[in-house]
Amino acid sequence: MSEQMENKKFRSKRKNAIAGKTLVYIILLIITAAMIVPFLWMLSASIKSNREVFLMDPFVWIPEQPKWDNYIKIWTKIPLLKFVQNTVFLTIVVTLLQLLTSSFAAYSFAKLEFKHKNALFLAYIATIAMPWQVYMVPQFIMMRGMGLNDKLLAMICLQAFSAFGVFLMKQFYEGIPSELCEAARIDGMSEYKIYAKIMLPLSKPSLSTLTIFTFVNTWNDYLGPLIYLKTETKKTIQLGLKMFIGQYSAEYGLIMAGSVVSLIPVIIVFLCLQKYFVEGVASTGLKG
Amino acid sequence: MNENKAAQIRQLETDTEQLMEKIRQEKDIKKKQKLIAEREKKQRKLTAVRNNRVLSRETKRDLVAYSFIAPNFIGFAVFTLVPIVFAFALAFMKWDGSNEITFVGIDNFTRLADDTFFLAAFRNTIIYVIGTVPLTMVASLALAIVLNQKIKARGFFRTVAFFPYVASLVAITAVWSMIFHPSKGPVNYLLLKVFGVPQENLPKWFSGSLVLFTLILFSVWKYMGYYMVIYLAGLQGISAELYEAGSLDGANTWQKFKYITWPQLRSTTFFVVVMLTINCFKVYDIAVMLAGGGDGKLSTSATVLVYYIYQNAFNYWDLGYSSAIAMVLFLMVLIITLIQFRYEKKINS
Amino acid sequence: MKRKLLSILLTTSMLAAVLSGCGSGSGGSESAPEPAAEAESAPAEAEEETAQAPEAEAEETASGEAITLKWAIWDKDITPYWQAIKDTYEASHENVTIEMTDLGSTDYMTVLATELSGSGSEFDVVTIKDVPGYATLVSKNTLEPLDSYIADAGIDLAQYGGVDKQVTVDGSLYELPFRNDFWVVFYNKDIFDNAGVAYPTNDMTFEEYDALAKQVTDTTYGAQVYGTHYHTWRSAVQLFGVLDGQHSILDGQYDFFTPYYEMVLGQEDEQVCRNYADLSAEGLHYSAAFSGGDVAMLNMGSWFISTMIANIQSGEYDASLCGNWGMVKYPHAEGVEAGSTLGTITGLAVTSVSDQKDAAFEFVKWVSGEEGAKVMAETGNFPALMNDEIADIISGLEGFPTDAESKEALKVSNLYLEVPYAENVSAINDILDTYHKSIMNREISIEEGIAAMNEEVGKLGQ
Structure with missing residues (x-):
């Protein structure tokens, strides 16, 4: 009797578990659909003609005659190549500088003792909570005073030295046992060598995380370039795309093709680094 | 020597x-x-x-x-x-970027009280923050818990959830404004054909009282994946033993969440909420791109603080006033962060 | 002791780094009084220069000293006349080189204001795209008053038909117009033919216009034809109200907009025109709307003429959809003369930081004078200096509608600037824009919107 009941209980529990799992999958599929449908729509619209884009009855994902030439046209309608070049240059320089300088500084904050350490770190932390928009105007005036208005260099100065990067890397380095460094010091390694030979190789996950953040932010930044970059030949892809949407408002296919092109580099970077990503976030102790 | x-x-x-x-x-x-x-x-x-x-x-x-x-x-x-x-x-000066700077004391701040556009921007920003922060937090936590379990194709789901965060705003808002197009978009088409909403009642997603709702919806969609990753990291820091102990005590899923997951994630939640709040107060490009129409101008129903800072600085060249608005923005962020710090401390002690 | 010293040194060097930033930061602010001071001394300087002007000019021509003028413009590649002006001017002034800098048309005036703020700008001549931006530049003391130059050169301002008065600031003029666009109604003849409706005429009242738009509209799903189209700019709707010559957007009381908002919103309800919320959501450009072949009438500025001609010729627009087009004068209120319309001027100004103001003004004078006008007309654009000869050049261009009505439409009797000058015109402009948006999006009623306009603009005056 009791055995039977146990059995029943067990079975119903299993049933529950299966039902729960199914529910989880259904919810996941719905969320996934919500996440991915806009991207599929973008791809689909990018090979459609203007009339087909909003055609609902019947709705097709791939039109009978895909307009692949949308992807050729966009390069001639606006100087897209120039925009891509600018953005690639900017993003790569900013990302490299960011990785280098902030991991450098973070090492010092995490593993070295020195005067005014706390005060300096506090200065970093305090500005994380300060939205950029609060000081963007004075910053712009200052940059203009330095003759950086309408220069790509301005964007580099603006984005390469973020407090966030230092914070992130410091959290990660603190997770690495100090004994490692101590041992190296006893062996007579200089601090620079310890940083280069021991810390850097260990920080792949967190560097990947920082790369994704920096790359995505720089690539997608809109307000910064809007304020600083004025000449058409210096504009970034986001500004260019926005300009394109303004000029060719009814050319939905072209707009979507341009959008797809603007997404490709970030997605490549993301897919390459994503296997380190969750690990990276976990190890940086971003969780608190 | x-x-x-x-x-x-x-x-x-x-x-x-x-x-x-x-x-x-x-x-x-x-x-x-x-x-x-x-x-x-x-x-x-x-x-x-x-x-x-x-x-x-x-x-x-x-x-x-x-x-x-x-x-x-x-x-x-x-x-x-x-x-x-x-x-x-x-913030205490009057300056147009060319002529002389003059000190005006708190004039810039007293002006704020009677400025319809500032008040509208302030109100909209607050509504946006109140709407976006809890929704994003709950959604990303739920997603993280689900994606922390051993399920098939977990990596795929995680990647997909993170996609919107990676996508550029200009591109993705262009898609949204097509999908939610008030008379031609597929969303309204479904409402019309499947749910039988009469044509004249179809929602206009980008204007009037709905626009803030659309902005919130969009933000949750776009940033949920990002915060999910942070929560995932937090979840991985909770030791499995705690759950085993919970199972032995006969705790059900909800109880496990309530007594193990939630308290263990407290510091993560703190971080998420602080970052979310800061980021939400900064909202500008989402509003301009979704609600700005062709000329990128926002009416009182969709204007936000950063937009008004930009307007005052670069259109009217009233740099002091725009700085004063920026100070209001900063104060809001500061107050909310401090409240959260206090709360966090109180719970910890 | 030494150690302490060193650490002090170190921190000070770090501080110095901070301060050097500070220095350059406040450097920006300290430099601020400079232009102001310069501007103060500018009149004196200008007098001096003009006193010396004949001499200097003689010198220039004698020695043929090379001069390079830096000129701010927008959209170099898609606007034909910049290059044409540069080429023609350089051909007749051998010692002068014009160097153009393209600042792009989006936010051109904002960008220009940024460029001219503080020191360091190298522009001698700048193009003024709109009046709010002009007001900003004038209040920032970045433009040179042209009165003494105009007097010396003996320019008769009457040739601009009074628009100069609408941009005069405290008795001084800071720009000379070289381009003057006015609004007309474009229409698609094929649509009227298909519907069997008579074409619009050069003398329509608003009632007639409204009725015509409704008559030609076809709401059949899939074969929709819109009787008319209004672009999302507020000028396209509310400024019907200023055509009677008794109202202006500087009034502070905007109840005269009401009938026109009622007309347009009424047309939206009957699907006579596309709905504002849709247009705004997709950011539809008016050229895309008109060239799509389902819009019968479009009220737009005369700049659209050269766009139409060029794009139909290049095949960018489908000629079977919109190739058969014409235009007529703006509709008018009962009792107002036909041919009253809105205008927008584009001007040239000399910067106050330029160190070759005479040469710069020489260029401005030339472009806004008869020679410049000819260059403009030949590229299909309307110069500020308009006369019958110029009108003939434009209506004789290939691709210009051949009917007599369209040619007649170019004759303007009264021109009212979309935005005349006032000190706080930027703010007024934005207030009107904002509530225009709210009214057209139907977030608030017409009465509420206009009450809000009255109230907010009223606040500015205080």
Whole structure:
């Protein structure tokens, strides 16, 4: 009797578990659909003609005659190549500088003792909570005073030295046992060598995380370039795309093709680094 | 030179001895410790002088440390710290970027109270924050819990959830404004055909009272994946033993969440909420791109603080006033962050 | 002791880094009084210069000293006349080189204001795209008053038909117009033919216009034809109200907009025109709307003429959809003369930081004078200096509608600037824009919107 009941209980529990799992999958599929449908729509619209884009009855994902030439046209309608070049240059320089300088500084904050350490770190932390928009105007005036208005260099100065990067890397380095460094010091390694030979190789996950953040932010930044970059030949892809949407408002296919092109580099970077990503976030102790 | 050195060494030696004497006589523990520290300092210096080292070890250590920090800190100080100080000062000035700066005290702030557009921007920003922060938090936590379980194609789901965050705003808002197009978009088409909403009642997603709702919906969609990753990281930090113990005590899923997951994730939640709040107050491009129409101008139903800062700075060249609005923005962020710190502390103690 | 010194040194050097940033930061602010001071001394300087002007000019021509003028413009590649002006001017002034800098048309005036703020700008001549931007530049003391130059050169301002008065600031003029666009109604003849409706005429009242738009509309799903189209700019709707010559957007009381909002919103309800919320959501450009072949009438500025001609010729627009087009004068209220319309001027100004103001003004004078007008007309654009000869050049261009009505439509009797000058015109402009948006999106009623306009603009005056 009791055995039977146990059995029943067990079975119903299993049933529950299966039902729960199914529910989880259904919810996941719905969320996934919500996440991915806009991207599929973008791809689909990018090979459609203007009339087909909003055609609902019947709705097709791939039109009978895909307009692949949308992807050729966009390069001639606006100087897209120039925009891509600018953005690639900017993003790569900013990302490299960011990785280098902030991991450098973070090492010092995490593993070295020195005067005014706390005060300096506090200065970093305090500005994380300060939205950029609060000081963007004075910053712009200052940059203009330095003759950086309408220069790509301005964007580099603006984005390469973020407090966030230092914070992130410091959290990660603190997770690495100090004994490692101590041992190296006893062996007579200089601090620079310890940083280069021991810390850097260990920080792949967190560097990947920082790369994704920096790359995505720089690539997608809109307000910064809007304020600083004025000449058409210096504009970034986001500004260019926005300009394109303004000029060719009814050319939905072209707009979507341009959008797809603007997404490709970030997605490549993301897919390459994503296997380190969750690990990276976990190890940086971003969780608190 | 040598004589000098000898004299210095002698001086230091007598100093240390005197200190030693003092230490012996001193009764107060604290003072004693202080004296000991002082003696050690002298002694270190003594060895430094004896060994002919110009820099003491501490100085060298500091120098090395500063050399690590300098590349980032100089850039950070010049391009971030200085403008921040400047921003605070500018809020009390009147300046158009060309003519002379004049000090106006708190005039810029008193003007705010009677400025319809500022008040609208303020109200909209608050509504947006109140709507977006909890929704994003709940959604990303739920997603993280689901994606932390052993399910098939977990990596795929995680990647997909993170996609919107990676996508550029200009591109993705263009898609949204097509999908939610008030008369031609597929969403309204479904409402019309499947749910039978009459044509004249179809929602206009980008204007009127709905626009803030659309902005919130969009933000949750776009940023949920990002915060999900942070929660995932937090979840992975919870030891499995806790759950096993919970299972032994017969806790059900909800109880496990309530008594294990949630308290364990408290610091993660704190971080998520603080970051979310800061980011939400910064909202600008989402509003301009979704609700700005062709000319990127926002009406009172969709205007936000940063938009009004931009307008005042770059259209009216009223730099002092725009800085004053920026200060309001900063104060809001500061207050909310402080409240959360307090709360966090209270729970911890 | 030494150690302490060193650490002090170190921190001070770091501080110095901060301060150097500070220095350059406040450098920006300290430099601020400079232009102001310069501007103060500018009149004196200008007088001096003009006193010396004949001499200097003689010198220039004698020695043929090379001069390079830096000129701010927008959209170099898609606007034909910049290059044409540069080429023609350089051909007749051998010692002068014009160097153009393209600042792009989006936010051109904002960008220009940024460029001219503080010191360091190298522009000698700048193009003024709109009046709010002009007001900003004038209040920032970045433009040179041209009165003494105009007097010396003996320019008769009457040739601009009074628009100069609408941009005069405290008795001084800071720009000379070289381009003057006015609004007309474009229409698609094929649509009227298909519907069997008579074409619009050069003398329509608003009632007639409204009725015509409704008559030609076809709401059949899939074969929709819109009787008319209004672009999302507020000028396209509310400024019907200023055509009677008794109202202006500087009034502070905007109740005269009401009938026109009622007309347009009424047309939206009957699907006579596309709905504002849709247009705004997709950011539809008026050229895309008109060239799509389902819009019968479009009220737009005369700049659209050269766009139409060029794009139909290049095949960018489908000629079978919109190739058969014409235009007529703006509709008018009962009792107002036909041919009253809105205008927008584009001007040239000399910067106050330029160190070759005479040469710069010489260029400005030339472009806004008869020679410049000819260059403009030949590229299909309307110069500020308009006369019958110029009108003939434009209506004789290939691709210009051949009917007599369209040619007649170019004759303007009264021109009212979309935005005349006032000190706080930027703010007024934005207030009107905002509530225009709210009214057209139907977030608030017409009465509420206009009450809000009255109230907000009223606040500015205080």
